[in-house]
Amino acid sequence: MSDTDTTDQKYLDLQAYFDGEMDAAERERFEAELERDTELRSELDDIGVMRELVVGGLESEAKDVPQARFEQIWDEIDATIDRDARLQESAGTRPSIWARIMPWLRPAALPMAATAAAAAFVVVVVNSTGDPSNTEAPVASNEPVQAPAQEPAPSAEPPSQEEAEPAPKLAVNNPAPADEEPVDFDVPDSNEAEVERIEFGGHSGHIEQLEGSRGTTTVIWIEEDDEPVDSERSL
Amino acid sequence: MVSQDADDLILVDAAKKGDRRAFRFLVQRYQRKVYAVAYGFLRNREDALDVVQESFIKVHRYLDRFEGNSSFYTWLYRIVANLCIDNLRRNKRHRDVEFDDALRHDADAEAPPTPLTNTLQGIGDPGEMLRRKEIMAAFTDCLQHLSDKHRAVIVMREVQGMSYEEMAKAMECSKGTIMSRLFHARRNMQKLLTERLGSMVPSKKDDAADGEAVPSTQEAVMP
Numbered sequence A: 001m002s003d004t005d006t007t008d009q010k011y012l013d014l015q016a017y018f019d020g021e022m023d024a025a026e027r028e029r030f031e032a033e034l035e036r037d038t039e040l041r042s043e044l045d046d047i048g049v050m051r052e053l054v055v056g057g058l059e060s061e062a063k064d065v066p067q068a069r070f071e072q073i074w075d076e077i078d079a080t081i082d083r084d085a086r087l088q089e090s091a092g093t094r095p096s097i098w099a100r101i102m103p104w105l106r107p108a109a110l111p112m113a114a115t116a117a118a119a120a121f122v123v124v125v126v127n128s129t130g131d132p133s134n135t136e137a138p139v140a141s142n143e144p145v146q147a148p149a150q151e152p153a154p155s156a157e158p159p160s161q162e163e164a165e166p167a168p169k170l171a172v173n174n175p176a177p178a179d180e181e182p183v184d185f186d187v188p189d190s191n192e193a194e195v196e197r198i199e200f201g202g203h204s205g206h207i208e209q210l211e212g213s214r215g216t217t218t219v220i221w222i223e224e225d226d227e228p229v230d231s232e233r234s235l
Numbered sequence B: 001m002v003s004q005d006a007d008d009l010i011l012v013d014a015a016k017k018g019d020r021r022a023f024r025f026l027v028q029r030y031q032r033k034v035y036a037v038a039y040g041f042l043r044n045r046e047d048a049l050d051v052v053q054e055s056f057i058k059v060h061r062y063l064d065r066f067e068g069n070s071s072f073y074t075w076l077y078r079i080v081a082n083l084c085i086d087n088l089r090r091n092k093r094h095r096d097v098e099f100d101d102a103l104r105h106d107a108d109a110e111a112p113p114t115p116l117t118n119t120l121q122g123i124g125d126p127g128e129m130l131r132r133k134e135i136m137a138a139f140t141d142c143l144q145h146l147s148d149k150h151r152a153v154i155v156m157r158e159v160q161g162m163s164y165e166e167m168a169k170a171m172e173c174s175k176g177t178i179m180s181r182l183f184h185a186r187r188n189m190q191k192l193l194t195e196r197l198g199s200m201v202p203s204k205k206d207d208a209a210d211g212e213a214v215p216s217t218q219e220a221v222m223p
Helices: A003-018 A024-036 A038-063 A067-092 A097-126 B008-016 B020-042 B045-061 B072-090 B116-121 B133-144 B148-159 B164-171 B175-198 B204-210 B217-221
Strands: A198-200 A203-211 A217-224
Touching: A003 A024, A003 A038, A003 B175, A024 A038, A038 B020, A038 B133, A038 B148, A038 B175, A067 B020, A067 B045, B008 B020, B008 B072, B020 B045, B020 B072, B020 B148, B045 B072, B072 B148, B072 B164, B133 B175, B148 B164, B148 B175, B164 B175
Parallel strands: none
Antiparallel strands: A198 A203, A203 A217
């Protein structure tokens, strides 16, 4: 072991002694060595002085902090404790099912409302007389549907719009005059109805459809047409 | 109703039951000590004050877990030390001092370090010295020049009185590493303080002219 290593080891022992990390036997042995070694005693004094300076210096720094600053800190701690208590309280009561679902539904509320409205149109259109050649653009109605006085006569051909089925009835927007060519509409292959046009509040518009990846249709926009349309029935 | 002078454990029990006043008494009792420790670690007033706030918030949140196996201030100081160490890790700054245990004093291995007491006896009584702003500035300067790890072990040992094992747990290293780190930290601190305070020692010629005997090491240092 070199002299430096011996010195270092002696200092490590001194440190352990000073810090109370020696057991009884080690302490006794070291104290005997301290008695013999004045340099070691001087080193011990130095560690003690350094501790006084460190402790005293930091306590002096702490005394320099104005009391008002600590009052501010207490205000923050107090406010945080109140906040924690409120959070704990609200965590303790079980929210209703609706309250738990709402945060999930909120972002989708508008699209869902629009989808529901479009779905209502689809239901009305699907339940229409069905022969696209006898109809103009199908228009949904929000007025109560009146059952016709007489039931449509059973026929091989789909009944005309004038002989609409008891329910629901579709309002005809600008019913085609007898001498006009009926408008042909493509019949969807899958018998799914396409909502071409809607009426609302005395205006008319069209729905932009977005085909979803899972075969769903989401209504994302209702755009007003240029010219308002007169209609006895409207949404 | 608990009084401000009540024992720590009585205040803790009252605080556990929701007595905010009791908790405030605990805060007032230890806030400056916590600040002193945090300042020792972080060397920045606002950072140290943030740690004071975070420490007591954490204490309140985990008060139910304090079972009284150790003293309240030991438990509190452990929380403070952990927060300070986390703070240092988050805000690691590049410094031009050693980060590992390589020593500045190794360069003077052949010359034994000048005893700090010899330097200080030239200045006067240590208790008196602490009231002098110059000493405080010297101490703060020396603390600034230690690495984060050296400063941490000095504060944990000298101010918080943590054992080597507690320090090893806080710094996630072995007890041997702590002992080595503390050894080097103290050596460096001693060298820095001697250099810094040495410039404040009045000339020996003045003392001789006054006819005053230079006090012995024991008289100058030991309270």
